[in-house]
Amino acid sequence: MDKVADEKTMCAIDARVVSCTPICREHVVVEMALPGFPTSEAGQFVQLLCRSAHVAEPTGCDWPPDGFPSLSDKDLRDRQAFLRRPFSIADQWTTRDGSVHLCVMARVVGTGTRWLAQLQPGDTLNLTGPLGRGFRIPPPDVPLVLLGGGVGIPPLIYLTRRLSELGRRDVTVIIGARTRELLPVRLIDKPDEDGRPCACVKYPGGGRFDTIVASDDGSVGMRGLVTDALRAWHERRPSRNQNAVVCACGPAGMLKAAAVLTRELGLACQLCIERNMGCGLGTCLSCVVRARDDKQPQGWRWALACSDGPVFERDDLLDYGPDVGV
Ligand SMILES: Cc1cc2nc3c(=O)[nH]c(=O)nc-3n(C[C@H](O)[C@H](O)[C@H](O)COP(=O)(O)OP(=O)(O)OC[C@H]3O[C@@H](n4cnc5c(N)ncnc54)[C@H](O)[C@@H]3O)c2cc1C
Ligand code: FES
Structure with a gap:
């Protein structure tokens, strides 16, 4: 049976899909409504059951004595995501009527994410969460840089909501993708081509943050990698930016370059x-x-990305992802 947990623990619960909309060529944003959900930190994730919770009984099984069984039930024949899939919380807020809304941004790469992308308003989505350890927000006088590449952008979008709520202003967001069509954000203005910070992205909760957009092919913002943009940002005000904390999420190669x-x-x-x-x-x-x-x-020791992380201090990590070591 579904269990709605208290404020701090995690829960397994059915959510109602509010919308499922493409945000760029490969990502969809799934917004869900729930009767309750614990308060989460940016960087924490949910495990989504990316298939119908209903398990079909085999009614159409034909098993000839001298052959192999063949299933005719669609539910049993189709490829399904058996295990739950992890997704960063991309946003969470509570409405006036007390229901909690959660968003995830999913890049469509396989069986489970294809199932997510076809969800319709009113559908049911079962999830567990919030899971893992999120970003540790430093004291108010410390400047922050949120550094996100492609599929790593969603938890940083949620972090901007938390930082807006805390009234944090000294925040620079640096995000990038290979090309414009793969950048999963809503642009409200043209990003600066010289990599100068501007308010060009629509953030949840109306937050406005200095943002630098980078793309490998120069199709949006400055041409280059997010780490090139971070270096340029630092060079612009080295003494003021010296005690900044960088919160990074993205592919393994980008994380290594950021480290x-x-x-x-x-x-x-x-x-x-x-x-x-x-x-x-x-x-x-x-x-x-x-x-x-x-x-x-x-x-060193073996740590678990799901419960010791997924957010780690840079100096605690000895590898960043498949085939990308220190
Ligand atoms: C903590 C965490 C947060 C994540 N947040 C997001 C997010 O916000 N948005 C997003 O689009 N993706 C996110 N991912 C990756 C996402 O979980 C996988 O893309 C998803 O599980 C793929 O499922 P699938 O059934 O569509 O693909 P599959 O058909 O299972 O596989 C397709 C490809 O995805 C890779 N993959 C499969 N399962 C996982 C997995 N559990 N973790 C990582 N890679 C996997 C496979 O190696 C393969 O290359 C996150 C992963 C983790 C661990
Ligand atoms: S995902 Fe099972 S131990 Fe981390």
Whole structure:
């Protein structure tokens, strides 16, 4: 049975789909309404059951004595996402009537995300969450840079809502994608081609933040990588930006580049990583990652991306994702 948990713990619950809309060529935004949901941190995630919760009984099974069984039920024949799939919370807010709205932004890459992309308003979506550890927001006098690449942008969008609520102003958002059509944000103005911060993105809750947009091919904003934009931003005001904290999320290669650059610039950095996740709850051990641990003779231990992360301090992580080590 569904359980709505108290404010702090996680829950498994049916959500009603409010809308499912494309935001760029590969991403859809799924907005859901729930009767209640614990308060989450930006960087935490939900595990979505990307198939109907209804399990079909095999009524149309034909099994000839000298052959193989053949199933005629559509539900049993079609490829389905058996395990839940992890998605960062891209937004969460409570409406006046007390219902909680959650958004995820899904890049359509396979069976589960294709199922998500065909959802219609009124459909039911079962989820568990909030899971994992999110970004640690530093004290108010510390400037923040949110650094997001492609599929890593959703948790940073949610972080902007939390920062707006806290009244934080000294925040720069640097986001990028390979090309304009793959950038999952709503632009309200033309981004500066020289990589100068401007208020060009529509953030949830009406937040306005200095934003730099970068694209590999120059089709939107400055041509280059988000790490090029971070270096340029730092060079513009090195002494003022020196104690900034960078919160980064994106593909493994981008996270490694962010780790190397922030170390070189002397900036603190938190990294939100992705791993294949079977359970999201710390039980299946499918999401292990090497984390620094000076108390161990070998200097590291296995950590779990789902429960020790997905957000880690840069210096605690010894690998960033498949095939991308320190
Ligand atoms: C903590 C966390 C947060 C995430 N947040 C987002 C998000 O906000 N938006 C988003 O689009 N994606 C996000 N992902 C990745 C997302 O979970 C996968 O893209 C999704 O599970 C693919 O499911 P599928 O059935 O469509 O693909 P499949 O058919 O299962 O596989 C297609 C491809 O996706 C990869 N993949 C499959 N399962 C996972 C998995 N559990 N984790 C990572 N990669 C996987 C496979 O290696 C393969 O390359 C997140 C992953 C993690 C671990
Ligand atoms: S996903 Fe199962 S232990 Fe992390």
